[in-house]
Amino acid sequence: xxxxxxxxxxxxxxxxxxxxxxxxxxxxxxxxxxxxxxxxxxxxxxxxxxxxxxxxxxxxxxxxxxxxxxxxxxxxxxxxxxxxxxxxxxxxxxxxxxxxxxxxxxxxxxxxxxxxxxxxxxxxxxxxxxxxxxxxxxxxxxxxxxxxxxxxxxxxxxxxxxxxxxxxxxxxxxxxxxxxxxxxxxxxxxxxxxxxxxxxxxxxxxxxxxxxxxxxxxxxxxxxxxxxxxxxxxxxxxxxxxxxxxxxxxxxxxxxxxxxxxxxxxxxxxxxxxxxxxxxxxxxxxxxxxxxxxxxxxxxxxxxxxxxxxxxxxxxxxxxxxxxxxxxxxxxxxxxxxxxxxxxxxxxxxxxxxxxxxxxxxxxxxxxxxxxxxxxxxxxxxxxxxxxxxxxxxxxxxxxxxxxxxxxxxxxxxxxxxxxxxxxxxxxxxxxxxxxxxxxxxxxxxxxxxxxxxxxxxxxxxxxxxxxxxxxxxxxxxxxxxxxxxxxxxxxxxxxxxxxxxxxxxxxxxxxxxxxxxxxxxxxxxxxxxxxxxxxxxxxxxxxxxxxxxxxxxxxxxxxxxxxxxxxxxxxxxxxxxxxxxx
Amino acid sequence: xxxxxxxxxxxxxxxxxxxxxxxxxxxxxxxxxxxxxxxxxxxxxxxxxxxxxxxxxxxxxxxxxxxxxxxxxxxxxxxxxxxxxxxxxxxxxxxxxxxxxxxxxxxxxxxxxxxxxxxxxxxxxxxxxxxxxxxxxxxxxxxxxxxxxxxxxxxxxxxxxxxx
Numbered sequence: 125x126x127x128x129x130x131x132x133x134x135x136x137x138x139x140x141x142x143x144x145x146x147x148x149x150x151x152x153x154x155x156x157x158x159x160x161x162x163x164x165x166x167x168x169x170x171x172x173x174x175x176x177x178x179x180x181x182x183x184x185x186x187x188x189x190x191x192x193x194x195x196x197x198x199x200x201x202x203x204x205x206x207x208x209x210x211x212x213x214x215x216x217x218x219x220x221x222x223x224x225x226x227x228x229x230x231x232x233x234x235x236x237x238x239x240x241x242x243x244x245x246x247x248x249x250x251x252x253x254x255x256x257x258x259x260x261x262x263x264x265x266x267x268x269x270x271x272x273x274x275x276x277x278x279x280x281x282x283x284x285x286x287x288x289x290x291x292x293x294x295x296x297x298x299x300x301x302x303x304x305x306x307x308x309x310x311x312x313x314x315x316x317x318x319x320x321x322x323x324x325x326x327x328x329x330x331x332x333x334x335x336x337x338x339x340x341x342x343x344x345x346x347x348x349x350x351x352x353x354x355x356x357x358x359x360x361x362x363x364x365x366x367x368x369x370x371x372x373x374x375x376x377x378x379x380x381x382x383x384x385x386x387x388x389x390x391x392x393x394x395x396x397x398x399x400x401x402x403x404x405x406x407x408x409x410x411x412x413x414x415x416x417x418x419x420x421x422x423x424x425x426x427x428x429x430x431x432x433x434x435x436x437x438x439x440x441x442x443x444x445x446x447x448x449x450x451x452x453x454x455x456x457x458x459x460x461x462x463x464x465x466x467x468x469x470x471x472x473x474x475x476x477x478x479x480x481x482x483x484x485x486x487x488x489x490x491x492x493x494x495x496x497x498x499x500x501x502x503x504x505x506x507x508x509x510x511x512x513x514x515x516x517x518x519x520x521x522x523x524x525x526x527x528x529x530x531x532x533x534x535x536x537x538x539x540x541x542x543x544x545x546x547x548x549x550x551x552x553x554x555x556x557x558x559x560x561x562x563x564x565x566x567x568x569x570x571x572x573x574x575x576x577x578x579x580x581x582x583x584x585x586x587x588x589x590x591x592x593x594x595x596x597x598x599x600x601x602x603x604x605x606x607x608x609x610x611x612x613x614x615x616x617x618x619x620x621x622x623x624x625x626x627x628x629x630x631x632x633x634x635x636x637x638x639x640x641x642x643x644x645x646x647x648x649x650x651x652x653x654x655x656x657x658x659x660x661x662x663x664x665x666x667x668x669x670x671x672x673x674x675x676x677x678x679x680x681x682x683x684x685x686x687x688x689x690x691x692x693x694x695x696x697x698x699x700x701x702x703x704x705x706x707x
Numbered sequence: 708x709x710x711x712x713x714x715x716x717x718x719x720x721x722x723x724x725x726x727x728x729x730x731x732x733x734x735x736x737x738x739x740x741x742x743x744x745x746x747x748x749x750x751x752x753x754x755x756x757x758x759x760x761x762x763x764x765x766x767x768x769x770x771x772x773x774x775x776x777x778x779x780x781x782x783x784x785x786x787x788x789x790x791x792x793x794x795x796x797x798x799x800x801x802x803x804x805x806x807x808x809x810x811x812x813x814x815x816x817x818x819x820x821x822x823x824x825x826x827x828x829x830x831x832x833x834x835x836x837x838x839x840x841x842x843x844x845x846x847x848x849x850x851x852x853x854x855x856x857x858x859x860x861x862x863x864x865x866x867x868x869x870x871x
Contacts, residue, residue, distance in 0.1 A: 293769075293772055296779070297778070306756070307709055307710045310709075319784075462723060570803060707770065
């Protein structure tokens with residue numbers, strides 16, 4: 125153990141601990157802008173400086189990367205520290221587009237919060253050259269405004285290290301340094317997978333999802349349109365964060381009420397189409413096993429993962445399940461089954477989805493996602509956009525009463541619900557596969573081997589006569605590692621679940637912002653996932669194949685899993701893409 | 708916003724073969740990118756996207772990473788040299804004598820920025836350090852020809868000579 129003093133108070137911490145971590149143990153939050161635990165420890169932004177006093181002489185060191193040493197005498201908010209941090213902020217502001225009033229991150233911006241905390245009184249204390257960059261709006265899912273970029277490189281780090289996508293980086297040098305893609309082509313021309321992990325990592329308003337809320341408001345105000353919304357499993361356990369509720373609060377009831385008050389004609393639950401995905405995917409898997417199809421079969425729920433596979437592993441496309449994602453299956457049902465049943469022309473339906481995901485904005489425009497000849501889903505918004513709509517409508521979210529999803533597409537099982545966490549699809553599939561193939565009821569529904577936030581998980585199960593070896597993977601760097609093993613013949617899995625974002629949808633690129641002070645010290649993914657698992661454990665309907673609405677759908681409309689009709693409505697195709705995108 | 712070179716790529720099969728050999732030579736050493744980029748620029752004279760893509764695939768390094776390195780170092784060029792290489796001296800003596808205005812006039816007439824080449828491959832433009840002709844300041848060179856004691860008004864006629 126290393127003994128040191130922080131602000132005069134003795135503390136002992138293991139060797140290798142940084143000053144930032146040691147201070148945190150004493151409940152002192154040292155501000156950071158560039159630092160992201162494990163992936164961006166570059167000590168570049170200098171906002172985390174603390175005073176390291178040696179023989180009475182203070183020196184500033186970067187707390188995020190400076191390891192503790194025996195006998196250190198550290199001061200985290202001495203006059204020297206406060207002055208340095210304030211000056212750093214003033215220098216950042218000298219080349220920053222200070223349009224806070226119209227900025228999407230206003231109130232949620234880490235730079236803005238620090239300027240407030242450090243009593244920055246003049247935005248233009250340092251007068252000098254200011255860069256001007258055109259906005260990059262070339263991608264369907266997001267917009268980059270480099271005039272608000274502080275060059276912290278968090279986005280670059282997550283793109284490269286977590287996601288192995290690496291389509292953004294620092295171009296040019298010195299004052300001209302800016303974050304962009306190769307040849308400064310727009311992001312939309314690259315092999316970006318639209319996961320949005322860069323957006324949730326960004327401390328300022330430089331990166332934001334493409335805001336589609338105006339389209340939703342317009343649809344809601346149009347009396348000729350029947351506006352239907354579906355909500356993904358994970359939204360109910362993250363939306364509360366946007367209203368300062370504790371991480372991991374399930375706000376399903378309030379969320380449904382809010383959507384009804386916003387004016388949606390029907391509020392439906394994507395959990396239902398998650399259940400439907402299980403039915404179709406399990407059927408596809410058994411079919412592949414029995415008929416010698418491409419194995420391992422890999423899940424297709426995550427559009428970021430799908431695009432990654434198309435760009436980087438096009439020869440693995442035959443391994444992808446042909447099932448549409450739950451979002452698209454739901455959209456297809458709304459514009460066929462629901463439209464027919466209620467005698468509504470699918471052209472008059474506006475199908476909206478609330479997703480934890482920016483890649484869903486890309487997915488709605490993919491080919492072969494139009495079961496009724498019109499797009500299955502018209503508008504996909506993120507959790508953050510929904511929170512913005514609720515605020516704009518003036519709803520006191522935390523005080524709303526609970527209400528329930530509408531029928532007929534509002535019934536989901538616990539199996540569908542846990543789709544929101546990494547391993548959830550696998551667990552849901554196993555619950556159904558085991559009971560279907562053995563004809564016996566499972567004693568214990570929890571498949572704990574596939575739970576948890578590890579990047580790659582493996583397990584083997586005996587399902588009836590079949591020995592099934594599965595892998596569960598989240599984060600695309602992990603997916604790349606796993607797929608290379610599969611390609612090299614070093615792994616013989618039957619079924620693989622892959623989610624694009626580390627931890628799965630609960631940590632999706634469309635989820636509420638959490639500042640670095642939370643992301644670096646709390647296990648956000650596990651806290652959000654726990655809310656899903658706890659809710660599932662308390663439900664009576666916990667298996668996809670027991671969902672009464674699923675039975676009804678197959679009995680009256682889809683015939684059986686894998687039927688011709690099911691294929692027409694619920695399955696899709698993929699395209700091999702270049703590893704350089706359109707560049 | 709794309710920074711791709713507008714001059715059509717004219718790489719030959721022989722050049723590509725040479726590049727593949729360079730990649731193979733450095734592939735397994737630590738930090739192969741810099742030597743490969745240097746030798747690639749010797750082969751092609753510049754580093755257009757076509758060349759960077761071959762390097763990206765050969766070394767398994769993301770294209771953006773390569774582009775970041777190429778744009779960091781002034782020694783690497785994204786544009787080929789033109790038939791006529793214009794150099795405007797921005798050394799101290801030339802600069803105080805107004806070579807900045809000379810440079811701006813040239814940019815205006817041929818429509819490219821420093822480090823670029825006109826789409827027809829005719830002119831490329833460089834801003835140089837002191838070329839040692841301070842007595843003639845401000846100075847510019849076009850290939851081997853030196854033009855001194857320039858005023859902005861001289862520029863259109865000088866460039867005209869090279870435009871046919």
